[in-house]
Amino acid sequence: MHVHDDHGRLFVRDGAVTLAEYVYEPTEATRESPRPYALLRSRSDVSVTAYRPSDHVWHKGLSLALPVVGPHNFWGGPTYVHGDGYVQLPNNGTQRHKGAEVRVDADGVARVEEALDWIAESGELVLEEERTLTARIVDDTTWALTWRSALRNVSRAPLGFGSPTSKGRENAGYAGIFWRGPVDFTGGEIVSPVGGGGDGIRGEPGPWLAFIAPDRDAGILMIDASDPVTGTGNPWFARSEEYAGLNPSPFFHTDTLLPAGETLVLAAALVVGDVDVADLAPTVGAALVAEVRAHLHSRLEETPA
Numbered sequence: 001m002h003v004h005d006d007h008g009r010l011f012v013r014d015g016a017v018t019l020a021e022y023v024y025e026p027t028e029a030t031r032e033s034p035r036p037y038a039l040l041r042s043r044s045d046v047s048v049t050a051y052r053p054s055d056h057v058w059h060k061g062l063s064l065a066l067p068v069v070g071p072h073n074f075w076g077g078p079t080y081v082h083g084d085g086y087v088q089l090p091n092n093g094t095q096r097h098k099g100a101e102v103r104v105d106a107d108g109v110a111r112v113e114e115a116l117d118w119i120a121e122s123g124e125l126v127l128e129e130e131r132t133l134t135a136r137i138v139d140d141t142t143w144a145l146t147w148r149s150a151l152r153n154v155s156r157a158p159l160g161f162g163s164p165t166s167k168g169r170e171n172a173g174y175a176g177i178f179w180r181g182p183v184d185f186t187g188g189e190i191v192s193p194v195g196g197g198g199d200g201i202r203g204e205p206g207p208w209l210a211f212i213a214p215d216r217d218a219g220i221l222m223i224d225a226s227d228p229v230t231g232t233g234n235p236w237f238a239r240s241e242e243y244a245g246l247n248p249s250p251f252f253h254t255d256t257l258l259p260a261g262e263t264l265v266l267a268a269a270l271v272v273g274d275v276d277v278a279d280l281a282p283t284v285g286a287a288l289v290a291e292v293r294a295h296l297h298s299r300l301e302e303t304p305a
Helices: 276-304
Strands: 001-005 008-016 017-022 037-040 064-069 072-074 079-081 083-088 094-104 112-117 126-138 142-153 160-161 176-180 187-191 208-211 217-226 235-237 245-248 256-257 263-273
Touching: 001 094, 001 112, 017 126, 064 079, 064 126, 064 142, 126 276, 142 276, 160 187, 176 263, 208 276, 217 245, 256 263, 263 276
Parallel strands: none
Antiparallel strands: 001 008, 008 017, 017 037, 037 064, 064 072, 064 160, 064 176, 079 083, 094 112, 112 126, 126 142, 142 263, 160 256, 176 245, 187 208, 208 217, 217 263, 235 245
16 A cells, blocks of 8 residues: 655555545635545445535535534535525635645555644634544455544634534434445445444434445445444434435534534544445454544543643
8 A cells, every 4th residue: 555645635545546535635616615535446446435426516525524613614515594494604614734744654554644724714713623544455355444533623612513403404414524425326225233224224323334335346334433422322324315425423413512722523434345344343343443542542641731
């Protein structure tokens, strides 16, 4: 595995296959809430993410997208306003890359340590982020990516992190690290720890979900690595019938208030494999979550009180 940096994009390659293209200097319009995003492929060179699909052009592969950060929209597109539906407001924020350290460790794990500013449409600095991404080969057919984001509230007031559901729209609790699958993944199978679930799993808590492409040539396992709000895990936003999407969403049902000067951490792991990828949840998935959480706790211990 090797990493190549080229004009605002990082390419993570496994031989001739580009497993990930991480765009850290996006050029999309403000209305789409520009943010870094990753476009992913399987080891067999199958695309497993969408970029600007016609149904939601602000969906970008794998990204951290938040529709409600106080009055700001860092998801893209219109904002849900209870009683009025979705309204295009002048509140689409931007995640701006400040710098990054990129390396491949001795064990072959590619690692990106990135700093970002979250800037309101008005120009106000809202959040400062420390983001850590890793990529590694798991086996002959599988590779994995981890994503950890520490968000510090640098505004002068508390910020409420929420979703359309926390603001009154039923069963639309998307917010957080969001995977959008290709258009041809629509209608694929959603697998949960208790078996199938389909779109009915949306809003339910759990440690992981998997998504199997309709033609069964690829599978995605997504594991929530954020500290759960309940003992059973955070709620999930999941879709298959309208489009393919998975998102562990701590703010699905209720807002989380982040006081000024304090930090909120969101984290997830994504395993890209074949039709049996869900079988890796108790082994590979659990190890990735343990690694991410251990890294988080060590960083918190290094931070002065």
